[in-house]
Amino acid sequence: MRYVGLTGTRAAADRLTGVHRAWFTLGLLSVLLLFACRDECHRHGGRAGREAATRDNLYAIRKAIDNFYGDNRRYPVRLSDLVPNYLRRIPTDPLTHRADWIVVHDGSAVVDVRSAAKGKTCDGTEYKEL
Numbered sequence: 001m002r003y004v005g006l007t008g009t010r011a012a013a014d015r016l017t018g019v020h021r022a023w024f025t026l027g028l029l030s031v032l033l034l035f036a037c038r039d040e041c042h043r044h045g046g047r048a049g050r051e052a053a054t055r056d057n058l059y060a061i062r063k064a065i066d067n068f069y070g071d072n073r074r075y076p077v078r079l080s081d082l083v084p085n086y087l088r089r090i091p092t093d094p095l096t097h098r099a100d101w102i103v104v105h106d107g108s109a110v111v112d113v114r115s116a117a118k119g120k121t122c123d124g125t126e127y128k129e130l
Contacts, residue, residue, distance in 0.1 A: 050094040051121050057091040058130055061101070061113050075109035093117060095127060102128065 061079070064086035068076050076082055079090050079101065090099045095117035104112035117127040 048122050053094040054115055054117070054127070055130055057093065058113060058115065060087065060091060065110060065112070075106065075111050077108060077110065079103060079110060079113070081110075 061082070064082045065076065067086050068082060083089055090101075092099045093101060093115055095115060098116075100116045102114040102116050103110050104114065115127045115130050120126055121130070
């Protein structure tokens with residue numbers, strides 16, 4: 001049986017197969033290298049996911065503080081004042097696994113919350129600045 005390759009010979013067809021095999025191997029190694037070198041945000045249990053959940057929890061608490069102010073024309077004295085009318089419970093910080101939020105006071109009222117986690121997010125922002 002005769003192979004039709006670039007020059008019409010079996011040797012040319014074998015060389016072409018070898019070239020394809022080499023490119024396939026190189027491509028496969030490149031993909032494996034990409035997976036092996038993923039940044040830290042996507043390793044170790046999904047740090048980026050925990051950061052997103054922390055942002056969501058901060059948003060929920062801040063929204064509850066704003067709603068409390070809208071209804072009462074004053075800010076809550078403590079976070080527990082938001083439960084049960086504005087929050088079912090004070091959410092935990094997925095980064096610290098506790099409800100240990102840093103409470104920002106304006107006088108004696110709670111006006112904001114921050115994460116108590118140490119370190120920086122995947123994009124370089126301090127956790128306490130979220």
